[in-house]
Amino acid sequence: MEISEAYNQIKNEISEDVTLICVSKTRQIHEIKEAYAAGARDFGENKVQELMEKHDSLEEDIKWHFIGHLQRNKVKHIVGKVYLIHSLDSIRLLQEIEKQYGAQDKIASVLIQVNIGKENAKTGIAAHDIDSLIQACEECNNIKVKGLMATIPIGNAEECRIYFNQMKSMFDNLKTFKYKNVTMEFLSLGMSGDFEIALKAGSNMIRLGEKIFGERDYNKLEG
Numbered sequence: 001m002e003i004s005e006a007y008n009q010i011k012n013e014i015s016e017d018v019t020l021i022c023v024s025k026t027r028q029i030h031e032i033k034e035a036y037a038a039g040a041r042d043f044g045e046n047k048v049q050e051l052m053e054k055h056d057s058l059e060e061d062i063k064w065h066f067i068g069h070l071q072r073n074k075v076k077h078i079v080g081k082v083y084l085i086h087s088l089d090s091i092r093l094l095q096e097i098e099k100q101y102g103a104q105d106k107i108a109s110v111l112i113q114v115n116i117g118k119e120n121a122k123t124g125i126a127a128h129d130i131d132s133l134i135q136a137c138e139e140c141n142n143i144k145v146k147g148l149m150a151t152i153p154i155g156n157a158e159e160c161r162i163y164f165n166q167m168k169s170m171f172d173n174l175k176t177f178k179y180k181n182v183t184m185e186f187l188s189l190g191m192s193g194d195f196e197i198a199l200k201a202g203s204n205m206i207r208l209g210e211k212i213f214g215e216r217d218y219n220k221l222e223g
């Protein structure tokens with residue numbers, strides 16, 4: 001299927017208040033341009049270097065989402081280039097974001113990434129550590145938390161549903177509190193294989209790569 005056709009098909013399927021992020025990691029510029037021409041403005045990348053290159057060679061009205069693990073020593077490179085960082089998962093990273101955005105007098109918009117499946121190999125903060133992270137956010141001047149993000153363990157539909165529902169409850173619960181720097185606007189859940197389940201559970205931000213661009217080929221970029 002053509003990229004534009006795939007994009008339009010998903011757009012027609014989802015409600016208007018759901019943000020569709022086209023995950024463009026490993027994709028070439030011409031592929032991103034094709035999605036852009038179809039109307040896509042939100043794109044997701046998981047590597048700082050790749051995001052910087054694409055940011056600098058594409059249109060200025062693109063909203064770049066950083067969806068990968070963010071190393072502290074790379075934060076300085078993305079200041080002013082990213083619409084939303086989906087992967088805040090520690091107080092140390094928070095402090096680095098505060099420092100680098102503060103130095104350039106800019107505000108970082110971030111989502112807290114939750115390791116909802118308690119997977120060892122996965123990044124994301126443990127659910128029981130969210131409160132202390134939020135307290136630390138309240139001390140900041142250059143950070144706004146806009147919601148939550150998770151990637152869930154591979155599993156069947158029922159298992160996915162359980163994790164997505166847990167995220168939605170956490171999101172709804174945090175929404176009931178009044179914070180200075182924290183609001184619950186975005187719940188970033190769902191990828192190509194499970195976004196329909198995520199939407200049913202209440203996600204309002206889905207991150208689709210293969211569903212839009214076709215199968216990913218990690219060797220392509222080097223060639």
Ligand SMILES: *Cc1c(COP(=O)(O)O)cnc(C)c1O
Pocket residue numbers: 023025046067068151190191192193207208209210211
């Ligand atoms: C790659 C990636 C996606 C998109 O995955 P697809 O299966 O291609 O839709 C979504 N979220 C994150 C965090 C990713 O790294």
